[in-house]
Amino acid sequence: MSATQQIRIQGGTLVTIEGRRAMDIEVLDGRLATIAEAGTLPGIRPPGGAPASVEVIDATGLYVLPGLIDGHVHLRDPGDGTAEDIGSGTAAAVAGGVTTVLDMPNTDPPTDDAARVDAKLRRADAVAHCDLGVLGLVDDRTLDRLEAMAEAGAVGFKAFLGPTTGGMAPPSESGLRAAMTIIARLGMRLAVHAEDATLVEAATTEVRASGRTDPLVHPDRRPVAAEVAAIDRVGAVAVDTGCAVHVVHLTSADGLAAIERWRARGADITCEVSANHVLLGAEDMAAIGSRMQMNPPVRRRAEGHATALLEGLADGRVTMIASDHAPHPASHKPDDPWVAHSGAVGVETSLQLFLDRVVGAGILTLERLVKATSAAPARVWGLSTRMGALTPGLEANLVLVDPARPWTIDDDTLHGRARLTPFRGWSGQGAPVLTMLRGRVVMRDGEPVGEPIGRGIRPSR
Ligand SMILES: [Zn+2]
The missing domain is CATH 2.30.40.10 (Urease, subunit C, domain 1)
Structure with missing residues (x-):
C-alpha cells in the first residue's frame, strides 16, 4: 500500500x-x-x-516541538473585521508556531448557541491557517443551549465572571451553578474569566472618585482581591458539582494559592498564564501605554506575582501557557486608561518570548515549556487523541x-x-x-x- x-x-x-x-x-x-x-x-x-x-x-x-495549542485567543470573528478575523489571526498563529487555537465566545455576535458554534467552525474550515476549536458562552440565557453547543462541536465553555470586552453578562449565582451541573454531566470543562464584578465595580468607583488619570488607574481598578473572590466563588461550586474548571489568564500569587486551596478540597481546576502577566510589570505602563492594558491587568512587578506564577509554571501548579491574543485597532487604544479598550495581541510572539526570557533565563526547562504549550492544553481540552505530542498515530x-x-x-x-x-x-x-x-x-x-x-x-x- x-x-x-x-x-x-x-x-x-x-x-x-x-x-x-x-x-x-x-x-x-x-x-x-x-x-x-x-x-x-x-x-x-x-x-x-x-x-x-x-x-x-x-x-x-x-x-x-509538538505544534503549540494556544487555548485562549480572541479572533474577533464574527465582528467588524478591523481588529482581526479567523484568517488573519490564524496566519499570526502559524507564524508563532501554533497549530491549534481555541477561540473565545465574546465575538459579535457571541458564540452562544449551536448554530453559531457551527458557523464559526465552518468559517475555520474555509479560511483558517491552523486548526480552531470553539468555546461556547455560559450566561443565564444559554443554560438550555449548552448541550446543543457541545453536540455542534464546542470543545468547552466559558463564563465571564467580571466585566470585560464585549460586555458579556456574568452569570448569576444560580445560573453558574446550573451551568456547572450541566457541564459536569457532559464531562466537559468550564473556562472562567476570574474577576469578581462587584469588587471591580467598587474599586473602579473608588479610583474614579480620586480623579486619577495616571496609567496605573487600570490595575488599581481591578485588584487582586477580585481575582481571588472569583476563583473562590467558582471553586466552591466546582467542589459541589464536580464540574472541571479552567482559570484563564491567571495574574497573581494569591489567585494561584486560591486554586491550590480548591484543588486540595477535590476540585479539578486547571489554569493558564500569558507572556503578558509574567514578563511585563504594571510599572511599565507609563512607557508602554494602553498597548498593555488588559483584563485582568498586569500586576506591579514589585508585588512579586510574576515570579510566583513562573515558579508555578516550573513546578506544574500552573497548567499551561496561553496568549489571550486580544487585538484592538489603534482607535480603541488611546493613552487614557478610562477610555482605552483592554486586550493585547500575542499569539504570534508567545513562543519566542518564553524561549528567550523564561527558558533562556533558566526559569523553565524546554521540556516543561513543551508540556505547557502542547500536552497540557491537549489533555485539558480533550484533544489528546489527535494532537499535543510527537507520538506515532x-x-x-x-x-x-x-x-x-x-x-x-x-x-x-x-x-x-x-x-x-x-x-x-x-x-x-x-x-x-x-x-x-x-x-x-x-x-x-x-x-x-x-x-x-x-x-x-x-x-x-
Ligand atoms: Zn481573553
Whole structure:
C-alpha cells in the first residue's frame, strides 16, 4: 500500500515532555508514522511502490516541538473585521508556531448557541491557517443551549465572571451553578474569566472618585482581591458539582494559592498564564501605554506575582501557557486608561518570548515549556487523541525552532490585522522557523505559506 504523501524530518532534536533526543520523523498522509533514532529510518521508498510525493526537511541544528495549542485567543470573528478575523489571526498563529487555537465566545455576535458554534467552525474550515476549536458562552440565557453547543462541536465553555470586552453578562449565582451541573454531566470543562464584578465595580468607583488619570488607574481598578473572590466563588461550586474548571489568564500569587486551596478540597481546576502577566510589570505602563492594558491587568512587578506564577509554571501548579491574543485597532487604544479598550495581541510572539526570557533565563526547562504549550492544553481540552505530542498515530502538527535565531519584535513584523504589541522593541534569541499542520508546511522562515488548510475542531462525543 503506498502512501500519497511522505515527509522525512531529519537531523533535528526532538523535544518531548520526557526529554530531548536526536530523532528522525516520518510523516505519512498527515500523521506521525515513525519516530526513530537519527539515521535509522528505513529507505524512503515504501514496499509496493513510490509514494506520490516525498519531501525531506533538514532540521539539523533545530529543535522539533509538538505544534503549540494556544487555548485562549480572541479572533474577533464574527465582528467588524478591523481588529482581526479567523484568517488573519490564524496566519499570526502559524507564524508563532501554533497549530491549534481555541477561540473565545465574546465575538459579535457571541458564540452562544449551536448554530453559531457551527458557523464559526465552518468559517475555520474555509479560511483558517491552523486548526480552531470553539468555546461556547455560559450566561443565564444559554443554560438550555449548552448541550446543543457541545453536540455542534464546542470543545468547552466559558463564563465571564467580571466585566470585560464585549460586555458579556456574568452569570448569576444560580445560573453558574446550573451551568456547572450541566457541564459536569457532559464531562466537559468550564473556562472562567476570574474577576469578581462587584469588587471591580467598587474599586473602579473608588479610583474614579480620586480623579486619577495616571496609567496605573487600570490595575488599581481591578485588584487582586477580585481575582481571588472569583476563583473562590467558582471553586466552591466546582467542589459541589464536580464540574472541571479552567482559570484563564491567571495574574497573581494569591489567585494561584486560591486554586491550590480548591484543588486540595477535590476540585479539578486547571489554569493558564500569558507572556503578558509574567514578563511585563504594571510599572511599565507609563512607557508602554494602553498597548498593555488588559483584563485582568498586569500586576506591579514589585508585588512579586510574576515570579510566583513562573515558579508555578516550573513546578506544574500552573497548567499551561496561553496568549489571550486580544487585538484592538489603534482607535480603541488611546493613552487614557478610562477610555482605552483592554486586550493585547500575542499569539504570534508567545513562543519566542518564553524561549528567550523564561527558558533562556533558566526559569523553565524546554521540556516543561513543551508540556505547557502542547500536552497540557491537549489533555485539558480533550484533544489528546489527535494532537499535543510527537507520538506515532497523532496528527503531524509540529514546529521547528532555531535556538540561535535572533529576533526583534515590532508591529510591522507581525501577521495579524491589528498589531499593537506591548513587546515592541524587545529582542532576543530562539524562534520558530517552520510550522507543520497535519503534514503540510504552513509557515516557513516566519512567513505563513500556502492555502489556508486549517479546520474547525469537532470533538466526537
Ligand atoms: Zn481573553
